Structure formats: C-alpha cells, structure tokens
Amino acid sequence: MTHEPEVLKLTDIMAKFTDYIGKRLPKDVIKKQLELKQQESNPLAIKIYDAMADNQDKADKLNRPSCQDTGVIQYFINAGSSFPLLGELEGILGNATLIATQEGPLRHNAVETFEEQNTGTNTGSKIPWLDWEINPGCDSVTIDVYMAGGGCTLPGAATVLMPGEGYEGVAEFVMDAITARGINACPPLLVGVGVSTSAETAARLSKKALMRPVDSDSPIPNAAKMEQLLEEGLNEVGIGPQGLTGSASVMGVNIESSARHPSTIGVAISTGCWSHRRGKIKINADLSFEILSHEGVSL
Amino acid sequence: MKKILTVPIKDEDLEALNVGDIVYLTGIITTCRDVAHRRLIEHKRELPVDVRGGAIFHAGPIVRALPDDQFEMVSIGPTTSMRMEKFEKDFIAQTGVKLIVGKGGMGPDTVEACQEHKAVHAVFPGGCAVLAATMVEEIVAAEWRDLGMPETLWVNKVKEFGPLIISIDTKGNNIFTTNKKEFNERKKPILERIKKEVSFIK
Numbered sequence: 001m002t003h004e005p006e007v008l009k010l011t012d013i014m015a016k017f018t019d020y021i022g023k024r025l026p027k028d029v030i031k032k033q034l035e036l037k038q039q040e041s042n043p044l045a046i047k048i049y050d051a052m053a054d055n056q057d058k059a060d061k062l063n064r065p066s067c068q069d070t071g072v073i074q075y076f077i078n079a080g081s082s083f084p085l086l087g088e089l090e091g092i093l094g095n096a097t098l099i100a101t102q103e104g105p106l107r108h109n110a111v112e113t114f115e116e117q118n119t120g121t122n123t124g125s126k127i128p129w130l131d132w133e134i135n136p137g138c139d140s141v142t143i144d145v146y147m148a149g150g151g152c153t154l155p156g157a158a159t160v161l162m163p164g165e166g167y168e169g170v171a172e173f174v175m176d177a178i179t180a181r182g183i184n185a186c187p188p189l190l191v192g193v194g195v196s197t198s199a200e201t202a203a204r205l206s207k208k209a210l211m212r213p214v215d216s217d218s219p220i221p222n223a224a225k226m227e228q229l230l231e232e233g234l235n236e237v238g239i240g241p242q243g244l245t246g247s248a249s250v251m252g253v254n255i256e257s258s259a260r261h262p263s264t265i266g267v268a269i270s271t272g273c274w275s276h277r278r279g280k281i282k283i284n285a286d287l288s289f290e291i292l293s294h295e296g297v298s299l
Numbered sequence: 300m301k302k303i304l305t306v307p308i309k310d311e312d313l314e315a316l317n318v319g320d321i322v323y324l325t326g327i328i329t330t331c332r333d334v335a336h337r338r339l340i341e342h343k344r345e346l347p348v349d350v351r352g353g354a355i356f357h358a359g360p361i362v363r364a365l366p367d368d369q370f371e372m373v374s375i376g377p378t379t380s381m382r383m384e385k386f387e388k389d390f391i392a393q394t395g396v397k398l399i400v401g402k403g404g405m406g407p408d409t410v411e412a413c414q415e416h417k418a419v420h421a422v423f424p425g426g427c428a429v430l431a432a433t434m435v436e437e438i439v440a441a442e443w444r445d446l447g448m449p450e451t452l453w454v455n456k457v458k459e460f461g462p463l464i465i466s467i468d469t470k471g472n473n474i475f476t477t478n479k480k481e482f483n484e485r486k487k488p489i490l491e492r493i494k495k496e497v498s499f500i501k
Contacts, residue, residue: 044319044321051427051430052426054427055427055429058429059429062429062433064361065373065374065428066428067374067426068375068376070361106361108448151378151379151402163500171493179486183482184403229497233492237486238481238482242424242425242464243403244478245481273425274426275426
C-alpha cells in the first residue's frame with residue numbers, strides 16, 4: 001500500500017459519515033417536513049408528522065438508526081480525475097460500509113442473489129453500489145451516500161415510450177405509479193424521474209434525481225415546469241403521510257434528463273421515503289472535508 | 300383520553316373500534332413476518348410463541364445482543380404488511396391473534412378473517428423505529444433465531460405502544476381500500492389538466 005495512512009483516514013471519515021446519515025435527516029428534508037406539517041389540517045396526518053419529528057429527535061439523542069431499515073448502501077461519486085486516492089476509493093467505500101454496519105449498527109441488508117444468503121455485512125457482489133462520474137482536472141471528490149430502504153425501493157419502475165405518447169405519457173407514468181404504489185413507500189415521498197433514451201439510462205437518472213435537494217428545480221425550463229406540475233398534481237391527490245390522506249403526497253418531484261433517440265422516450269421513477277437518508281460530503285486532496293447536506297456535524 | 304388495549308385482548312375490546320381510530324397497546328407484541336408466516340401456514344410448523352388474544356408486529360428490527368442471552372431493542376419499525384396477505388387469513392384463524400400491527404394496507408382475505416374472528420389491523424407510522432423501540436420495556440424471548448435478526452420472533456413487553464391507527468376493523472372496513480379508490484378518482488382530472496401543459500413535442 002502506497003497511501004496506507006491516507007486510506008485509513010478516508011475509510012474512517014466515510015464509515016462515520018455513512019453511520020451518521022442513518023441517524024439524522026439532511027437539512028432540506030427536515031425543513032420541508034416542517035412546512036408540510038404546518039400546511040396540514042387533517043388531525044390524523046398531524047399526529048403522524050408529530051410522531052416522525054419525535055422519532056428523529058429520539059434517534060439523534062440516543063444515537064440510533066432512525067429507521068430500522070438502513071437499506072442497501074449506495075455511493076454516488078463525482079470524482080476529480082486528480083484526486084489522489086481515486087484508485088483506492090472502491091476498496092475504501094466497501095470497508096467504510098463494513099465498519100458502519102458494526103458501529104451503527106446497521107441492519108444486515110445484503111442478500112447474495114441466487115445463493116439467497118444474507119452476507120451479514122452489508123457488502124456483497126457489487127454492494128455497496130457505486131455510481132461514478134469523473135470531473136476532469138479536479139483534485140477533490142464529492143460523494144452522495146444513500147440508504148436505499150426496501151419500502152421506498154419497491155415502487156421503482158422504468159419503461160420506454162413511443163414518441164407519440166410524448167411528455168403526456170411521461171406524466172401518466174409518474175402519476176399512475178405513485179398513486180398505485182406510493183402508499184406503502186412511506187409518504188410524503190421524494191419522487192425522482194429520469195427522462196432519457198432507454199430504460200436503464202432513465203432508471204439511473206431517476207435515482208440521481210433523488211440526490212438533489214427536495215426543493216431544487218431543474219435548470220431546464222420545461223423540465224422545471226413539469227416538476228412543478230407533477231408536484232402540485234400529486235399533492236392534490238392527497239395521499240398524506242403513510243397513505244392515510246392529507247394535504248401533501250410528496251416532498252418534491254425532481255427530474256433528470258439526457259438527450260434521447262428520436263424514436264424513444266425512456267422514463268423511470270425512483271422514490272425516496274419521508275425518512276430520506278442521504279448525505280453529501282466533499283473531500284479535498286489533503287483529506288480535509290466539508291459536509292454539504294447536514295448542519296452542525298462532528299464526525 | 301388515550302384508548303389503551305391490554306393483552307389478552309377480548310372481542311368486545313375490538314368491536315367498538317372503527318377504521319381511523321387511534322389506540323395504544325400494553326402487554327406483549329411479537330414480531331412476525333414473511334418466513335414465520337410461511338413456516339406456520341405452508342410448512343405446518345407450530346408457532347413457538349402463543350399469540351392467542353395477543354398482538355403481532357410485521358417488523359424486522361435492529362437488536363443488540365447483551366450478555367447472558369439478553370437483548371436490547373435498538374430500532375423497530377413496521378414493514379409492508381401486504382407481503383403477509385397471502386398467509387394472514389389462515390394465520391388469524393389458526394393462532395387466534397387479535398391485533399396485527401404493520402404498515403400500509405392489507406387485502407380482502409385479511410379483512411374477511413378480521414370480521415370472522417374479531418381481529419384488527421393497525422398502522423404504526425413507518426420509519427418511526429426509535430420511537431417504537433423506546434416503548435419496548437424488555438425483550439422477554441427470542442424464538443426461531445435461525446431466521447436471523449430481521450425474521451426472528453422477538454417477544455416484546457410494551458407499555459402504551461402507539462399510535463396505532465386502525466386500518467381494518469371487525470366490521471369489514473379497510474381504510475386503504477377506501478383511500479385508494481379516492482386517490483384514483485382524484486387523479487383522473489388532475490392528469491388530464493397536466494397533459495394539456497406538457498405538449499413539448501410540436
């Protein structure tokens with residue numbers, strides 16, 4: 001090992017950050033839930049918002065995972081091409097997951113497919129899941145950590161529409177999926193939508209959309225318009241917290257897109273539950289770091 | 300005034316309850332999910348915990364082992380109850396369970412069994428797992444430990460455990476069936492309106 005002390009240091013940072021985000025929600029999510037509760041008039045929904053806030057308070061004070069389903073660990077990496085530990089990062093994040101699993105503790109959520117054995121470590125074939133983007137010339141790395149729980153992963157879906165179905169078809173796909181399967185995914189949800197060329201490109205973008213803040217807007221005017229229409233439309237459906245009705249169904253709708261083949265419209269959705277456990281950390285070349293998603297963190 | 304159910308739960312305790320009511324539980328609640336249901340119904344194995352007049356929780360918790368075969372409940376929240384729909388009707392008939400706690404709705408077979416055997420399904424707010432864990436006074440037993448941490452039958456002593464929102468009552472009502480129908484009705488005109496605004500392909 002050429003960089004052993006640095007590898008150990010970064011492993012420690014990422015293990016502690018992975019553990020941390022399972023216990024405390026990001027600031028955008030906390031803010032949105034306060035707003036939704038203030039807008040709510042259904043007493044049953046208010047009772048549930050109160051239970052949610054009480055739970056987060058207790059999780060913080062007792063230093064425990066706020067939801068028992070600490071998910072499959074996913075890392076979305078925007079890596080500077082000159083980051084000194086670029087080649088070591090995959091190994092570092094695997095070990096960080098192992099350590100966080102013991103320290104958290106996190107629930108054991110990695111089952112080897114076909115062998116159907118729980119590995120008991122939250123690591124396994126291609127797990128933790130890594131998603132890479134390279135940032136040319138940059139020497140820092142920015143990582144989104146995400147705990148993908150089972151309940152909020154279940155509504156996920158992708159399809160490829162014909163151009164004749166248009167963006168009208170995209171709206172229908174999203175509204176149908178959330179109305180039919182959003183209830184069990186612990187609403188109010190964050191809905192990630194990918195609009196792209198094929199099923200898998202749209203699916204990847206739909207998950208990346210969940211890494212954006214809940215109140216963020218797409219920089220593309222028509223996409224931002226569609227985000228707003230879908231958010232307002234889904235809220236009008238009134239699914240409410242836990243599907244027990246209320247003035248909101250979603251915390252937000254985020255759309256990510258790419259260019260597409262003229263003959264296809266790939267569309268996919270991913271959903272994040274109200275307990276949307278993600279965190280964003282920027283690590284510099286000297287391993288100093290800045291946490292962008294949470295306030296007042298000491299690791 | 301909190302409405303509290305105490306184990307053993309009697310038929311008359313449940314008959315006055317309606318969907319949407321909020322209750323709390325004092326007594327014993329045992330975690331019981333996918334494989335435990337399958338073992339009882341498909342493999343005809345006797346459940347190692349007697350839940351007659353009692354409560355089960357569709358949940359797979361995080362539990363910390365302590366010395367002397369003791370355990371600490373760290374985090375326990377409900378899992379999706381619908382996964383147990385395939386088995387729950389027979390489960391209720393065979394075990395005499397009175398209260399089923401989980402998340403989201405269940406289907407017509409469970410509704411039928413709740414009506415026939417006087418049982419209810421209730422929702423504990425999903426994701427509120429530390430809140431629930433702090434209401435567990437003690438884990439009094441752990442059965443079928445070969446199933447691993449999430450699937451073990453954890454027998455929990457609880458005090459005023461809730462809020463539990465009644466989603467299936469003893470009269471054949473299912474709050475989620477009603478809600479889903481309403482959501483689908485509301486969706487139609489909203490979608491037509493959105494479609495008119497997104498004709499981006501010209």
